[in-house]
Amino acid sequence: ALTPCVGRTVMLGSLIEQATYLGITYDLSTNEYTGGVIAPSGYRLIQSFELRGSLPVWVFALGDALLERRIWMVHGQNTTCVGYRLLRASGPVSLTMTPLITYRGFHELTSGNGWVPDIETIAGGAEVHAYTGAAPYRILAGGGSFTPGGAWWWNFLHRQETARGLDDRSDLYAIGSFAGTLSTGESFTLVATMETVAELIASVSLASAEARQVQLLHEAGALESESTIRQLVLAADQFMVRRAIRGATPAPADAATGEDGAGVSPGTSEAGRSVIAGYHWFNDWGRDTMIALPGLAIATGRIAAAAQILRTFARFVVDGLLPNNFPDDAGVLPGYNTVDATLWYVLAVRALYFDGNGPPNESLLDDLLPVLRDIIEHHIAGTRFGIAMDPADALLREGEPGLQLTWMDARVGDYVVTPRAGKPVEICALWYNALRTLAELLKGRDDPAAARYAALADRAGVSFRFRFSRTDSDHLKDVIDGPGGDDLSIRPNQIFAVSLPYPLLDRVQAAAVLRAVGRDLLTTYGLRSLAPSDPAYIGHYGGDQAQRDGAYHQGTAWTWLMGPFAEAHYRVHGDAAAALAHLRPFAHHLHDAGVGSISEIVDGDPPHLPGGCIAQAWSVAEVLRAYALTR
Numbered sequence: 258a259l260t261p262c263v264g265r266t267v268m269l270g271s272l273i274e275q276a277t278y279l280g281i282t283y284d285l286s287t288n289e290y291t292g293g294v295i296a297p298s299g300y301r302l303i304q305s306f307e308l309r310g311s312l313p314v315w316v317f318a319l320g321d322a323l324l325e326r327r328i329w330m331v332h333g334q335n336t337t338c339v340g341y342r343l344l345r346a347s348g349p350v351s352l353t354m355t356p357l358i359t360y361r362g363f364h365e366l367t368s369g370n371g372w373v374p375d376i377e378t379i380a381g382g383a384e385v386h387a388y389t390g391a392a393p394y395r396i397l398a399g400g401g402s403f404t405p406g407g408a409w410w411w412n413f414l415h416r417q418e419t420a421r422g423l424d425d426r427s428d429l430y431a432i433g434s435f436a437g438t439l440s441t442g443e444s445f446t447l448v449a450t451m452e453t454v455a456e457l458i459a460s461v462s463l464a465s466a467e468a469r470q471v472q473l474l475h476e477a478g479a480l481e482s483e484s485t486i487r488q489l490v491l492a493a494d495q496f497m498v499r500r501a502i503r504g505a506t507p508a509p510a511d512a513a514t515g516e517d518g519a520g521v522s523p524g525t526s527e528a529g530r531s532v533i534a535g536y537h538w539f540n541d542w543g544r545d546t547m548i549a550l551p552g553l554a555i556a557t558g559r560i561a562a563a564a565q566i567l568r569t570f571a572r573f574v575v576d577g578l579l580p581n582n583f584p585d586d587a588g589v590l591p592g593y594n595t596v597d598a599t600l601w602y603v604l605a606v607r608a609l610y611f612d613g614n615g616p617p618n619e620s621l622l623d624d625l626l627p628v629l630r631d632i633i634e635h636h637i638a639g640t641r642f643g644i645a646m647d648p649a650d651a652l653l654r655e656g657e658p659g660l661q662l663t664w665m666d667a668r669v670g671d672y673v674v675t676p677r678a679g680k681p682v683e684i685c686a687l688w689y690n691a692l693r694t695l696a697e698l699l700k701g702r703d704d705p706a707a708a709r710y711a712a713l714a715d716r717a718g719v720s721f722r723f724r725f726s727r728t729d730s731d732h733l734k735d736v737i738d739g740p741g742g743d744d745l746s747i748r749p750n751q752i753f754a755v756s757l758p759y760p761l762l763d764r765v766q767a768a769a770v771l772r773a774v775g776r777d778l779l780t781t782y783g784l785r786s787l788a789p790s791d792p793a794y795i796g797h798y799g800g801d802q803a804q805r806d807g808a809y810h811q812g813t814a815w816t817w818l819m820g821p822f823a824e825a826h827y828r829v830h831g832d833a834a835a836a837l838a839h840l841r842p843f844a845h846h847l848h849d850a851g852v853g854s855i856s857e858i859v860d861g862d863p864p865h866l867p868g869g870c871i872a873q874a875w876s877v878a879e880v881l882r883a884y885a886l887t888r
Contacts, residue, residue: 385432392451411428
C-alpha cells in the first residue's frame with residue numbers, strides 16, 4: 258500500500274524456482290500461459306501444503322530430499338519474505354530463484370510492450386525502478402549470489418480475470434537470478450521490500466512472524482480456543498490497517514449529491530486507523546467497517562484499536578452522515594451515499610462502550626457523544642439523499658432517483674438493481690436501535706434529552722410492528738412506502754428486527770421471522786439475498802461485471818449474514834449449541850477459496866461455491882462475533 262491503506266500495488270508477480278539435487282534439476286514453480294499452456298509442472302512435486310496460522314507452508318519431494326517453502330510478511334512494512342529450508346537430504350541442494358517483477362495497480366494487468374524496468378545491482382541483490390516516478394523497491398537475499406539478467410516473459414494467463422470478463426493477459430520481467438546451496442537443516446530467505454533500512458530488513462525472521470500470531474491469540478484470549486476461533490482471530494487482524502486522515506469541514510450545499518460526497522478538506526495528514534472491507538479489490542468503507550468492528554476488534558480484545566477507528570471516522574461525519582467509501586486516490590473526497598453506515602456507527606459506539614471487556618469507556622463517550630447527537634438530529638430534521646425521519650410514524654425514509662443507499666447497492670450502468678427507496682426494514686430497525694442507544698447513553702448521564710429520544714423510539718417501534726407485518730405471511734415486508742408501494746420480496750434484511758441489540762418483535766413474532774428466513778433463505782454458509790421462489794432469483798454469481806452485479810443481491814448468499822442469523826436463533830431459542838451449529842460449517846470453508854479466511858459471498862444454489870472477495874472483513878467479523886456470543 259503506497260499510501261496506506263490505499264494505493265495497493267503489485268510489484269513481484271512470480272518466482273521461477275529450481276532445485277538441483279544429486280545431478281537432477283527439479284522445477285518447483287508453475288505458471289499458466291495463454292492458450293492453456295501450464296509450465297513447468299512444479300505442482301506435481303508438492304508433497305504437502307498447510308496453513309500454520311496465517312503462514313502458508315509447502316513441502317516439495319525431490320527424490321529422497323524434502324524442501325520446505327514458506328511465505329510470510331512483516332507487520333507494519335511493505336515487505337514479503339520467501340523462505341526455503343532443507344528438511345531432509347543425502348547431500349546439498351542448490352537453489353535458483355528468478356524473480357519476475359511488474360508494477361501495477363491491483364485493479365489492472367500490465368503489458369511488457371514499450372517499456373523496460375531499470376534494474377540496479379546492489380549489495381545482496383537488486384533495486385527495481387519500474388519507470389520514472391515509480392516507487393523503488395528491492396529484492397534481496399541474505400546469502401548466496403545474484404546474477405543480473407533482464408528479459409520479458411510473455412502472455413501469462415489470469416483465470417479469474419477470464420471468468421470475470423476482464424483483461425486476462427499480462428507480462429512479467431525477469432531481473433536476474435539468485436542462487437544458494439543448502440545442507441540439511443539450513444535455510445535461505447529471499448526478501449522483497451520497499452523499506453530502506455538495511456539493518457531492519459536483515460533482522461526480519463520467521464520467528465517474529467510466528468511470535469506475532471501468538472501475541473494476537475493471547476490478546477484475544479484464544480490461545481486455548483478451538484482451531485476455528487484461532488483461525489478467525491488471525492484472519493481478523495489482516496483487515497485492520499493504518500489510514501492517514503485530514504480534518505473535516507462542513508460541505509457546501511451543492512456538493513451534497515451523487516457519488517461525489519464532500520466534507521473532508523485537504524490538509525496535514527494525521528495517523529488514523531480503518532478497516533479494509535475485503536481482499537483483493539475493496540478499500541475501506543464506512544458501512545463495512547462499522548458492521549465488522551465488534552467482531553474484528555471487540556471480540557479479539559483490541560479495544561484501543563477499535564476506539565481509534567471510531568475516532569478516525571468521527572472526523573469524517575458531515576451533515577450527520579458517515580462516508581460510504583474512501584477512494585483509492587489520495588486527495589479525492591469520500592462518497593456519502595449511504596443510509597446505513599451512520600446507523601451502524603452508532604451501534605458500534607454502543608458496542609464498544611458497553612461490551613469493551615471492562616467498565617464503560619467514558620473517555621470515548623465524552624469524545625463521541627456530541628457526534629452521536631449530531632447524527633440523530635440530522636436524521637430527524639432530514640439530510641442528504643432524502644434521508645429523514647417521517648414525522649407521521651417516526652420511521653426513517655430514504656432515497657433519490659438513481660442512487661442505491663442500502664447495503665444492497667449493486668448497479669449496472671445507470672440501472673440500480675435493488676434501489677429499495679422508501680423505508681427499508683433493516684434501516685428502520687437500525688434507526689430504532691440508534692434512538693434507543695442514544696436514549697440509554699444520555700440516561701446514564703442524567704441528560705433530560707434521553708426521554709425525547711426514548712419517546713421517538715417508542716413511536717418507531719409501534720409503527721414498525723404494525724406497518725412491516727404481513728397478514729398473508731410470516732415474513733416481514735422488505736420495504737414500505739416505496740415509489741411503487743410496499744415491496745413484499747422475501748429478503749434477509751428482516752433478520753435484523755430480531756438480532757439487533759434492541760429487538761423490535763416479541764418472542765412469537767421473532768420466532769416466526771426466524772423460521773421463515775431459515776426456510777426460504779438459509780444456506781450452509783449464509784443467507785440468500787432473495788428467495789428462490791422469486792421470479793427475479795439468480796442462483797449463480799458469475800460472468801462479466803453486468804452479470805455479476807445483476808446477481809449480487811438477487812439470490813447470491815452472503816456469508817456475513819450468518820452472524821445475525823445465529824444471534825437471532827440464540828435470542829429466540831436460548832440454545833447456544835443449536836445457534837453454534839449454524840457456524841460450524843465455516844471450519845470447512847476456512848480451507849477453501851481464500852485459505853484461512855471467509856469469502857464475501859457464495860452461490861445461492863448448491864453446492865454454494867464461494868465468490869467475490871476471497872477474504873471479507875464483515876464475514877470474518879460476524880462469524881467470530883457470533884462464536885463469542887454463543888460460547
